[in-house]
Amino acid sequence: MDKPFYKEHKKFIDNFIHSALEEDIGKIDYSSESCIPTNSFKSAKLFVKKPCVIAGVELAEKIFKYFDPKIIFKKLMNDGEVAKFGSIPFTVDGKAKSILATERVVLNTMQRMSGISTITKSFRNKIIGFDCKILDTRKTSPNFRYPEKWAVKIGGGENHRMGLFDSIIIKDNHIDYCGGINKTLIKVEKYLKQLKSKKPILIVETRNLGEIKDVLKYDFVDRILLDNMSISRLKMAVKIINKKIKVEVSGNISSSNIQKIAETGVDYMSIGALTHSAPHIDLSLKAI
Numbered sequence: 001m002d003k004p005f006y007k008e009h010k011k012f013i014d015n016f017i018h019s020a021l022e023e024d025i026g027k028i029d030y031s032s033e034s035c036i037p038t039n040s041f042k043s044a045k046l047f048v049k050k051p052c053v054i055a056g057v058e059l060a061e062k063i064f065k066y067f068d069p070k071i072i073f074k075k076l077m078n079d080g081e082v083a084k085f086g087s088i089p090f091t092v093d094g095k096a097k098s099i100l101a102t103e104r105v106v107l108n109t110m111q112r113m114s115g116i117s118t119i120t121k122s123f124r125n126k127i128i129g130f131d132c133k134i135l136d137t138r139k140t141s142p143n144f145r146y147p148e149k150w151a152v153k154i155g156g157g158e159n160h161r162m163g164l165f166d167s168i169i170i171k172d173n174h175i176d177y178c179g180g181i182n183k184t185l186i187k188v189e190k191y192l193k194q195l196k197s198k199k200p201i202l203i204v205e206t207r208n209l210g211e212i213k214d215v216l217k218y219d220f221v222d223r224i225l226l227d228n229m230s231i232s233r234l235k236m237a238v239k240i241i242n243k244k245i246k247v248e249v250s251g252n253i254s255s256s257n258i259q260k261i262a263e264t265g266v267d268y269m270s271i272g273a274l275t276h277s278a279p280h281i282d283l284s285l286k287a288i
Contacts, residue, residue: 005150006058009162012146013059017066019143020105032097042096042287044103046110048087049282055079055117055154056110057089059147063106068098079154080117091288103285112144113151114281120155120274123258130262132269135160135248139272148275160270167201169225175205181214189220203248212237216244226266227251234264 006013048054054077061073071094077083092099123134134157140148149159161167170184178184185204192199205225206212215224226237228251241247248268249261261269 005153006062009146009150013062013150014066016143016146017059017063017105020109021063021067021102024105025101029097029101032100036096036100038095038097040096041094042099043091043093044099044285045091045288046089046106047284047286048083048089049085049284051082051084052114052281053117053121053155054081054083054087054089054110055113055151056106056147059113059150060090060106060110063109064092064094064098064102067102068094070094071098080156083114099285107283107285109147111280111283112141112278113147113154114283115278116148116151116275117155118281119278120152120157122255123271123274124156126255126258127262130259132262132266133158134274135268135270136274137250137270137272138163139276141275152274155274157271157274167203169203169205171205172207172227175211181206181211182217185215185218185221189218192220206237209233209237209240212240216241221245223248223268225250225270231257231260231264234261234266238265 046060057075057077057079061075064071064073071092074091075089076091077087077089083089120134127134136149136152136157137160145162149162153159161169168188170188175181175184178187181204188202192202201222202220203223203225204215204221205227206215207227212224215221223246224241225248226234229237229249234249238247246268247266248270249266250270253261253269253271253273258269
């Protein structure tokens with residue numbers, strides 16, 4: 001069973017919270033200092049303005065309490081639930097200055113995460129019944145990767161590598177720099193034999209049927225990545241691979257063709273649009 005996302009990536013999420021608050025607040029919130037008494041205690045609610053798969057509720061609580069541990073956070077919806085216009089995922093009670101200081105970071109984070117979880121869920125719903133997983137990519141916002149990948153998980157997708165440090169993906173530029181698939185994989189095999197740590201998963205990107213046949217000669221490869229292939233070419237590739245190795249597909253995957261791609265029998269689809277093209281969801285924090 002997977003670890004809860006925050007527990008597994010606590011260091012990175014806490015660093016994000018700290019840097020996001022520091023970026024927005026700096027040393028002083030002049031606006032609140034100018035008109036809000038220190039001893040003023042107020043309440044607020046998160047108001048959903050557009051139907052979505054809500055994401056970031058757990059993270060919102062951590063942001064509020066990181067800034068002010070005395071804030072009372074009342075969760076009314078869980079991450080991953082479908083929200084409609086007017087839904088109230090949570091309320092907060094505490095110092096007015098604390099609520100005002102953290103409001104924008106919470107909203108920016110949840111609007112982004114909810115957009116990602118919503119588009120991920122829409123893709124996932126189109127391939128229900130197929131033995132195929134939807135993966136994200138490294139096409140994420142700098143310093144916001146972990147919340148974005150958390151949102152993918154909330155929407156029903158799976159995380160690909162978190163960074164360059166946790167798997168080997170040999171892509172087209174690696175292959176071109178090395179002078180071809182075979183020269184590349186000979187070097188990779190030598191490197192893996194020298195590794196004293198646990199062998200990372202090895203995925204090799206292929207651009208044509210010839211490269212696929214070359215990769216199949218090397219039994220230490222864990223997965224073949226089929227990049228930017230047409231449906232007809234995907235069918236041919238899957239037939240050649242014949243379940244000898246796991247198959248991942250990427251490039252030009254959309255809501256209109258995702259089911260046809262799943263029908264070819266691939267095991268994974270990595271979709272950059274989950275993070276680089278997801279719309280923000282309109283949310284607001286209302287005083288009550």
